Amino acid sequence: xxxxxxxxxxxxxxxxxxxxxxxxxxxxxxxxxxxxxxxxxxxxxxxxxxxxxxxxxxxxxxxxxxxxxxxxxxxxxxxxxxxxxxxxxxxxxxxxxxxxxxxxxxxxxxxxxxxxxxxxxxxxxxxxxxxxxxxxxxxxxxxxxxxxxxxxxxxxxxxxx
Amino acid sequence: xxxxxxxxxxxxxxxxxxxxxxxxxxxxxxxxxxxxxxxxxxxxxxxxxxxxxxxxxxxxxxxxxxxxxxxxxxxxxxxxxxxxxxxxxxxxxxxxxxxxxxxxxxxxxxxxxxxxxxxxxxxxxxxxxxxxxxxxxxxxxxxxxxxxxxxxxxxxxxxxxxxxxxxxxxxxxxxxxxxxxx
Amino acid sequence: xxxxxxxxxxxxxxxxxxxxxxxxxxxxxxxxxxxxxxxxxxxxxxxxxxxxxxxxxxxxxxxxxxxxxxxxxxxxxxxxxxxxxxxxxxxxxxxxxxxxxxxxxxxxxxxxxxxxxxxxxxxxxxxxxxxxxxxxxxxxxxxxxxxxxxxxxxxxxxxxxxxxxxxxxxxxxxxxxxxxxxxxxxxxxxxxxxxxxxxxxxxxxxxxxxxxxxxxxxxxxxxxxxxxxxxxxxxxxxxxxxxxxxxxxxxxxxxxxxxxxxxxxxxxxxxxxxxxxxxxxxxxxxxxxxxxxxxxxxxxxxxxxxxxxxxxxxxxxxxxxxxxxxxxxxxxxxxxxxxxxxxxxxxxxxxxxxxxxxxxxxxxxxxxxxxxx
Numbered sequence: 001x002x003x004x005x006x007x008x009x010x011x012x013x014x015x016x017x018x019x020x021x022x023x024x025x026x027x028x029x030x031x032x033x034x035x036x037x038x039x040x041x042x043x044x045x046x047x048x049x050x051x052x053x054x055x056x057x058x059x060x061x062x063x064x065x066x067x068x069x070x071x072x073x074x075x076x077x078x079x080x081x082x083x084x085x086x087x088x089x090x091x092x093x094x095x096x097x098x099x100x101x102x103x104x105x106x107x108x109x110x111x112x113x114x115x116x117x118x119x120x121x122x123x124x125x126x127x128x129x130x131x132x133x134x135x136x137x138x139x140x141x142x143x144x145x146x147x148x149x150x151x152x153x154x155x156x157x158x159x160x161x
Numbered sequence: 162x163x164x165x166x167x168x169x170x171x172x173x174x175x176x177x178x179x180x181x182x183x184x185x186x187x188x189x190x191x192x193x194x195x196x197x198x199x200x201x202x203x204x205x206x207x208x209x210x211x212x213x214x215x216x217x218x219x220x221x222x223x224x225x226x227x228x229x230x231x232x233x234x235x236x237x238x239x240x241x242x243x244x245x246x247x248x249x250x251x252x253x254x255x256x257x258x259x260x261x262x263x264x265x266x267x268x269x270x271x272x273x274x275x276x277x278x279x280x281x282x283x284x285x286x287x288x289x290x291x292x293x294x295x296x297x298x299x300x301x302x303x304x305x306x307x308x309x310x311x312x313x314x315x316x317x318x319x320x321x322x323x324x325x326x327x328x329x330x331x332x333x334x335x336x337x338x339x340x341x342x343x
Numbered sequence: 344x345x346x347x348x349x350x351x352x353x354x355x356x357x358x359x360x361x362x363x364x365x366x367x368x369x370x371x372x373x374x375x376x377x378x379x380x381x382x383x384x385x386x387x388x389x390x391x392x393x394x395x396x397x398x399x400x401x402x403x404x405x406x407x408x409x410x411x412x413x414x415x416x417x418x419x420x421x422x423x424x425x426x427x428x429x430x431x432x433x434x435x436x437x438x439x440x441x442x443x444x445x446x447x448x449x450x451x452x453x454x455x456x457x458x459x460x461x462x463x464x465x466x467x468x469x470x471x472x473x474x475x476x477x478x479x480x481x482x483x484x485x486x487x488x489x490x491x492x493x494x495x496x497x498x499x500x501x502x503x504x505x506x507x508x509x510x511x512x513x514x515x516x517x518x519x520x521x522x523x524x525x526x527x528x529x530x531x532x533x534x535x536x537x538x539x540x541x542x543x544x545x546x547x548x549x550x551x552x553x554x555x556x557x558x559x560x561x562x563x564x565x566x567x568x569x570x571x572x573x574x575x576x577x578x579x580x581x582x583x584x585x586x587x588x589x590x591x592x593x594x595x596x597x598x599x600x601x602x603x604x605x606x607x608x609x610x611x612x613x614x615x616x617x618x619x620x621x622x623x624x625x626x627x628x629x630x631x632x633x634x635x636x637x638x639x640x641x642x643x644x645x646x647x648x649x650x651x652x653x654x655x656x657x658x659x660x661x662x663x664x665x666x667x668x669x670x671x672x673x674x675x676x677x678x679x680x681x682x683x684x685x686x687x688x689x690x691x692x693x694x695x696x697x698x699x700x701x702x703x704x705x706x707x708x709x710x711x712x713x714x715x716x
Binding site for chain 3: 032033034035037062065069070078080113117120124138140148160161
């Protein structure tokens with residue numbers, strides 16, 4: 001009975017933390033912002049995400065924002081997850097340490113909206129998504145050199161203010 | 162409105178360029194070929210329905226009943242470049258779009274005219290600094306006849322630019338240059 | 344360049360055509376590559392970037408007072424609401440209390456923007472599906488709304504009225520009476536819209552049972568706004584995560600379970616009336632007082648990450664700012680509603696006729712610069 005009640009409830013940050021550590025113990029949390037942020041290494045992403053999606057008490061079925069941040073020494077993938085049934089929100093960050101050849105598993109199988117988002121991230125940050133159905137440059141031409149949103153991107157035609 | 166149009170000199174512009182002599186058997190007229198061609202051409206410009214961003218909305222406003230550009234002879238908007246005389250480039254042109262714009266322009270039959278609508282098409286406008294993908298002025302790609310500044314320009318400004326274009330067409334010497342070439 | 348047959352006919356005999364980037368019904372420069380078997384759509388692949396203006400890169404070098412101005416060029420039909428999102432995220436980070444007068448005016452202007460945006464959608468949906476008259480009907484009211492924007496904000500389309508802390512100017516003394524005039528005009532004429540399109544059998548047949556988007560798919564593709572609400576998904580940010588005092592107002596979240604293009608049409612039509620309802624509650628009760636809270640000349644956000652979402656006319660716009668403590672964003676990401684809605688189109692359109700693709704695009708109502716940013 002208690003478990004049934006749990007499934008229809010919005011989880012607090014503490015409960016989310018507890019559930020997350022059940023799935024992946026070696027996680028670091030960041031609670032400074034509005035949402036609970038869980039930081040995991042990029043290699044572990046896919047199994048963790050699958051659990052987050054499928055566990056009935058978490059059931060994060062809605063990926064509402066996916067992006068990447070270039071911190072110069074590493075890249076940080078950011079996934080904003082929300083559960084439409086329970087209405088709780090969690091941010092998962094995956095740290096990619098290899099900035100020269102960054103790659104990470106695609107989450108397309110879990111959330112279909114990831115397809116275009118990952119195309120965009122590949123285009124602008126150069127992160128290669130493994131097992132992505134159709135990875136391509138989404139915005140720029142196929143022969144574009146460099147990844148514009150990376151901090152080390154140099155464009156000789158750009159007029160800087 | 163009627164009186165104001167006359168003040169703006171529109172009446173002269175719409176009048177037939179030349180002299181009409183009435184005779185009992187119907188009359189005749191004296192005019193220059195260039196004048197009459199330009200007169201006809203300037204009053205039936207068919208613009209291409211080409212909008213990339215915000216300015217296209219203001220262009221739609223210019224089409225609709227309040228501003229109504231068909232008053233000035235821009236009645237028919239065409240969706241294909243092969244049937245248009247005028248391309249109003251309304252909105253930013255980025256590097257990826259540039260070849261498409263060039264191709265559209267090449268597909269238009271001569272004589273063809275270009276209006277650069279809005280700051281983006283003139284110089285890149287708000288997207289001038291720190292951008293990696295915006296073309297800084299469409300005159301890098303195609304020749305421009307009239308520039309309309311604004312972000313976006315008001316419909317009145319667009320109308321004014323089109324009337325300016327009509328004036329330019331009226332002063333054209335298309336036929337004469339063809340004869341000179343021979 | 345001449346094309347050989349192998350360039351547009353695949354091995355399975357499917358015919359490949361390009362819609363766009365210059366196509367009258369794509370509302371801009373969207374390019375869709377469509378694989379057809381006869382007239383039936385087998386596959387759709389969106390090709391973007393024909394208006395990618397690098398707004399996110401530019402935002403990294405603009406101050407927190409400047410960066411919002413680019414967003415009114417993103418989804419230019421909800422320009423005010425985009426600016427509002429940018430102002431709200433700064434206010435959230437600095438924990439600034441916005442004066443009540445500014446909040447009320449912000450909501451009124453946002454809802455007017457929403458009506459104007461839906462009117463333009465109505466016009467273009469009619470135009471795409473073969474009717475020119477709705478265009479003139481809708482633009483008559485849109486012009487009236489634009490003239491209010493013009494009088495109060497100084498621009499018709501990209502107004503940049505919302506600033507961090509409030510609004511940039513106070514409204515004119517005749518603001519209330521002008522808004523009431525426009526609302527009266529809108530309500531008096533609304534029956535004409537229903538008469539010309541809603542009751543039109545040809546129009547209904549073009550939309551009914553076309554472009555089914557189930558609730559599960561809407562969630563999976565991240566659809567928001569009227570597109571998702573027509574699939575029975577509760578996703579109105581104004582209700583779920585209220586901002587700027589929406590929680591004090593009485594209005595309904597319009598939900599339909601039809602899931603097809605017709606449901607999307609109905610939701611948008613009903614939403615316009617809800618916006619009128621919101622404005623009517625506020626227009627006589629605009630509090631007196633300041634219009635902008637005091638902020639420093641050079642705004643510096645504390646170190647951290649901030650996410651703010653608002654409900655634009657097309658769905659959920661999220662502004663994600665990563666600050667390193669400086670006066671410009673370290674990273675600025677816009678989660679745009681149209682981008683997510685677009686990703687559903689290949690799924691929705693499969694199996695329908697090519698003519699239906701126009702109907703699907705008309706009711707999903709994409710704004711391409713918002714997709715490309």
